[in-house]
Structures are given as C-alpha cells and as structure tokens.
Amino acid sequence: MPRTGPRGGPQTRAKISEVATRLFLERGFDTVTVTEVAREAGVSAVTVFKHFPRKEDLLLDREVDAAGLLRSAVRDRAPDTGVLESLRDMAFRLLEERHALSGLKEGSAPFFRTVAASPALVARAREIASDLQQALADDLEHDPAFDGDAPLLAAFFIAGYTTVLVRTARRLIAGEPADAVADDHRARLERLFDALGSGVVP
Structure with a gap:
C-alpha cells in the first residue's frame, strides 16, 4: 500500500x-x-x-498563471495604456525574466522534448491555447476602453505568441545556445507586435 x-x-x-x-x-x-x-x-x-x-x-500546469497574466494585462493597465502596449509589456517582461511562459527558463529543453513526443500533451496544449484565446476575447469585449475587434485581436495574439513559443522550443530542443534563442525570440516578438499594431488594433 x-x-x-x-x-x-x-x-x-x-x-x-x-x-x-x-x-x-x-x-x-x-x-x-x-x-x-x-x-x-x-x-x-x-x-x-x-x-x-x-x-x-x-505537466502542463501553467494555464492558471497564463490566464492571470492576460487578465491583468487587460484589466490592470494604466488608463493611458492601450491593450496592445500592455500585452507587449507583458510578453517582453516574461522574456527578460526568462519566465517559464516565455519558453526560455533554464532547463526547458527536456520539458519541450517530452511535450513534443506525446500527442496527448500536444493536443492538450492546443486546448489550453484555445481556452486562453476565449478568455482574452471575453476580457477585451468587456473593456470599455477597447474599441477594436476583440475576437480577432485575441486570436491573432494567442496564435502569434504560440508560434514564437514553438519556434523557441524547437531551437532549444535542437541544442542551440540559449542567448541566441532569446535574441531570436525577442526579434520575433517585435515582428508580432508590429504586425498586430499595423492591422488589428486601431
């Protein structure tokens, strides 16, 4: 027993x-x-x-943390701070901290390798992303200071951030130097927010 x-x-x-x-x-x-x-x-x-x-x-136990960060980025931002700027600040803060949700935490490669090897984990990760997208869209819909397309911004942000994260994971699994991976992560985040600012948020 x-x-x-x-x-x-x-x-x-x-x-x-x-x-x-x-x-x-x-x-x-x-x-x-x-x-x-x-x-x-x-x-x-x-x-x-x-x-x-x-x-x-x-293993995939960060959904509550991720949801809380997204909620705070929308609800707790300063009155003169736009939603996209707040989401950008959050994403780059995670990068600078090498937070687990940036994918850059030290020792992340074995974690990503384990996830990639399991269809069940890959499927669950996609479900979590979908749940986070819906939660973000709901918060944006109820934000009186946001007058953009809430479902579209939520979809593009979650898809874009996931794409950056997946590339980071693949490079770490391949054994590339962490600093080089972090530089690429930063550059791709910049391109993501440039694209969002150009076409999704008025």
Whole structure:
C-alpha cells in the first residue's frame, strides 16, 4: 500500500507536480501512470486528480498563471495604456525574466522534448491555447476602453505568441545556445507586435 500524506493545500500540489515532472522527463509522459505518480508523491490517485483533473495537467500546469497574466494585462493597465502596449509589456517582461511562459527558463529543453513526443500533451496544449484565446476575447469585449475587434485581436495574439513559443522550443530542443534563442525570440516578438499594431488594433 502506498503511504499517503495530507490531501490538500499548495504544498501537496507542488509535491505532486514536482514528482510527476521528474517521472515524465525521465521516462516519457505516455509510459508513466497516475498511480505511479501518486505512489512516488505519497498520496492517493484520488488526491492527484483532486489537484490535477487531467493527467496532461500534471505537466502542463501553467494555464492558471497564463490566464492571470492576460487578465491583468487587460484589466490592470494604466488608463493611458492601450491593450496592445500592455500585452507587449507583458510578453517582453516574461522574456527578460526568462519566465517559464516565455519558453526560455533554464532547463526547458527536456520539458519541450517530452511535450513534443506525446500527442496527448500536444493536443492538450492546443486546448489550453484555445481556452486562453476565449478568455482574452471575453476580457477585451468587456473593456470599455477597447474599441477594436476583440475576437480577432485575441486570436491573432494567442496564435502569434504560440508560434514564437514553438519556434523557441524547437531551437532549444535542437541544442542551440540559449542567448541566441532569446535574441531570436525577442526579434520575433517585435515582428508580432508590429504586425498586430499595423492591422488589428486601431
């Protein structure tokens, strides 16, 4: 019988995530079961699913963080700051911090390699992007200071940012130097926001 620890709280969630990530990166996502993750983390499978309703979310666990950043970029921007400028500031801040959501966090290559090798993870990543797009569109629709095309901007921004992120991931997987990848990431973000400013936001 596996030993079981406390079922709730952020420490339990963090422990489960840490164990799952280690196992997935070592052995591949599709070969590791939730039962194995639970046993290694010292909890029950029920507890794992309480914190992570889907197996894929054990590894792709940044959706809430991403949604919060997008929401803040729209809702918490200064009165004289446009939506596109705020989204740009957010994207470049993530880049400068080498945040996990920029794809440039140190040691990201094994993570990206694991995701790319699993059709289930790739499919879940696409679902998350779709959910984020809808959430961003909803926030823009309800923003009285934004008079552009909310669904179109949300679609173009999420698709564009995802494209930049995927290219960054592929270059890291290929073993290219991190600084060179970061420079390319920055240049592509610049082109993305130039394009958005030219055709989507009035």
